[in-house]
Amino acid sequence: MLLQLEERLNQVKNNIKEAAVRAQRDPEQIKLLPVSKTQPVEDIIFFYRKGIKTFGENKVQELIDKNEEIDNLEIDWHFIGHLQTNKVKYLLRINRIKMIESLDSWRLAQEIDKQAQKYDRIMSVLVEINISGDASKYGIKPEDTMDFVKNVVSLSNIKIQGLMTIASYVDDPEENRKYFREMAALKQKLKNAGYNFPYLSMGMSNDYQVAVEEGATMVRVGTALFGSRKY
Numbered sequence: 001m002l003l004q005l006e007e008r009l010n011q012v013k014n015n016i017k018e019a020a021v022r023a024q025r026d027p028e029q030i031k032l033l034p035v036s037k038t039q040p041v042e043d044i045i046f047f048y049r050k051g052i053k054t055f056g057e058n059k060v061q062e063l064i065d066k067n068e069e070i071d072n073l074e075i076d077w078h079f080i081g082h083l084q085t086n087k088v089k090y091l092l093r094i095n096r097i098k099m100i101e102s103l104d105s106w107r108l109a110q111e112i113d114k115q116a117q118k119y120d121r122i123m124s125v126l127v128e129i130n131i132s133g134d135a136s137k138y139g140i141k142p143e144d145t146m147d148f149v150k151n152v153v154s155l156s157n158i159k160i161q162g163l164m165t166i167a168s169y170v171d172d173p174e175e176n177r178k179y180f181r182e183m184a185a186l187k188q189k190l191k192n193a194g195y196n197f198p199y200l201s202m203g204m205s206n207d208y209q210v211a212v213e214e215g216a217t218m219v220r221v222g223t224a225l226f227g228s229r230k231y
């Protein structure tokens with residue numbers, strides 16, 4: 001079981017490296033974020049002992065519970081799920097939550113800013129982009145991104161660190177390449193306008209290699225590391 005986790009970790013790391021090399025990128029510039037939702041803390045601890053310190057969760061209560069259970073470890077958390085404004089206060093009081101990757105509305109930005117002020121911290125966020133324009137997806141529309149970023153940078157206790165997107169599950173990951181490419185172009189457009197953010201979080205178990213080839217600096221990988229989810 002643990003051997004399997006180790007094999008998967010080596011495999012994913014190696015795939016990231018190879019994808020980076022194919023795209024003539026430095027593999028060191030790509031951060032692997034294991035997504036531990038529904039997975040047992042024993043597995044998180046295993047990866048932690050292999051040197052991984054940051055994990056992604058998508059449910060507030062689950063994150064709080066896991067954080068309490070393993071608060072002796074120096075783990076950082078990224079919140080990656082859709083966040084309701086009324087739950088922001090529970091997240092922000094946890095110091096180990098270092099990034100909210102799923103900033104998808106102005107109302108949420110204002111609430112994060114307000115709660116961050118209360119806890120006297122600057123909260124790092126990624127702006128979630130609905131790059132495919134899919135009606136069932138959260139996120140800022142690509143064409144609204146510039147204005148949204150301008151508004152959010154005016155808030156004192158939020159720091160935008162980049163962009164994030166969730167692509168659809170597709171049988172052939174090549175189908176998502178155009179979206180990843182559009183995300184990289186959007187990041188570049190912001191850079192040209194003076195907003196030079198480090199992170200581009202895109203790519204999951206099914207398509208992280210394509211995402212890396214197109215410029216991802218963070219890949220969020222769940223099942224390819226932990227195995228199927230334990231609901």
Ligand SMILES: *Cc1c(COP(=O)(O)O)cnc(C)c1O
Binds near residue numbers: 204222223
């Ligand atoms: C679950 C989840 C992932 C990881 O999904 P896998 O397909 O298991 O790699 C990545 N990002 C977000 C936002 C998720 O909710």
